[in-house]
Amino acid sequence: MARVQIRKFMLVDSAYVPKILSGKKTTTIRFGDYEAKPGRDVYVVSRPSDTAVAKVLIRGVTKKRVGELTNEDARKDGFRDVKELLNALTRIYGPLDAEDKVSVIEFELVKRVEPVPLKLLKGxxxxxxxxxxxxxxxxxxxxxxxxxxxxxxxxxxxxxxxxxxxxxxxxxxxxxxxxxxxxxxxxx
Known part of the structure; x- marks a missing residue:
C-alpha cells in the first residue's frame, strides 16, 4: 500500500466539519499509511464542496491496526465509542479486518477560515x-x-x-x- 502525504490540506466529509470547528473532533482516522509532518499547518477541506473551512496544526500521526482502536480513539475522532467509529470507517472504506492498518492523525484547530474553494486556494x-x-x-x-x-x-x-x-x-x-x-x- 502506498504512503499518502498530507502536505497542504486534508479532505473531510462535510458531516464532520462542525465537530472539527467546535474542537470535539481532534483526530482523523484514515485507512492505510498516511504521513503528516507534526508542527505543520494544513487546511481542512470540506467534501463534496471542496471548500477550505479551517486551518489545523498537525500534532502527530500514530499507526495502528483496526483491532487496536480504542474508545478513546473514537472520542477524539468525534464518536461515542469504538463501535460507532468502526461503523463509520466501514461506511467510508468498506469492510475492515482487525489486522488492517490505519493512521490516526491528531490535530488542533488553529482557526476557522472564510470558506474558500480549494481550487482558488491552490491558485x-x-x-x-x-x-x-x-x-x-x-x-x-x-x-x-x-x-x-x-x-x-x-x-x-x-x-x-x-x-x-x-x-x-x-x-x-x-x-x-x-x-x-x-x-x-x-x-x-
Whole structure:
C-alpha cells in the first residue's frame, strides 16, 4: 500500500466539519499509511464542496491496526465509542479486518477560515484570499482598476461579500491577478 502525504490540506466529509470547528473532533482516522509532518499547518477541506473551512496544526500521526482502536480513539475522532467509529470507517472504506492498518492523525484547530474553494486556494499558492487582499492593498501595487476595486472590497468586507457583489469568476480572476502582481513585485 502506498504512503499518502498530507502536505497542504486534508479532505473531510462535510458531516464532520462542525465537530472539527467546535474542537470535539481532534483526530482523523484514515485507512492505510498516511504521513503528516507534526508542527505543520494544513487546511481542512470540506467534501463534496471542496471548500477550505479551517486551518489545523498537525500534532502527530500514530499507526495502528483496526483491532487496536480504542474508545478513546473514537472520542477524539468525534464518536461515542469504538463501535460507532468502526461503523463509520466501514461506511467510508468498506469492510475492515482487525489486522488492517490505519493512521490516526491528531490535530488542533488553529482557526476557522472564510470558506474558500480549494481550487482558488491552490491558485493562490495556499494563501488565504484575505491575506492576498491585505498585502495587495497595503503594498500599493496595481494590476488594473477592476482588480483594485474587487481586491479592495475583499480586504474591507471579506470574500463572501465580494463574491455576492462581483460573482465568482470576476473575484477569482482579480485575486489571481493580484497574487501574480505581488509575486512579480517580490512582495509575496
Amino acid at each position: 493562490l499558492n495556499y494563501r488565504e484570499p484575505g491575506e492576498v487582499a491585505k498585502l495587495y492593498v497595503e503594498s500599493g501595487v496595481s494590476a488594473g482598476k477592476d482588480v483594485d476595486i474587487i481586491v479592495s472590497h475583499i480586504h474591507e468586507q471579506g470574500l463572501k461579500a465580494a463574491l455576492r457583489k462581483y460573482g465568482p469568476a470576476r473575484v477569482k480572476k482579480a485575486l489571481l491577478e493580484a497574487y501574480h502582481k505581488l509575486f512579480a513585485e517580490g512582495i509575496i
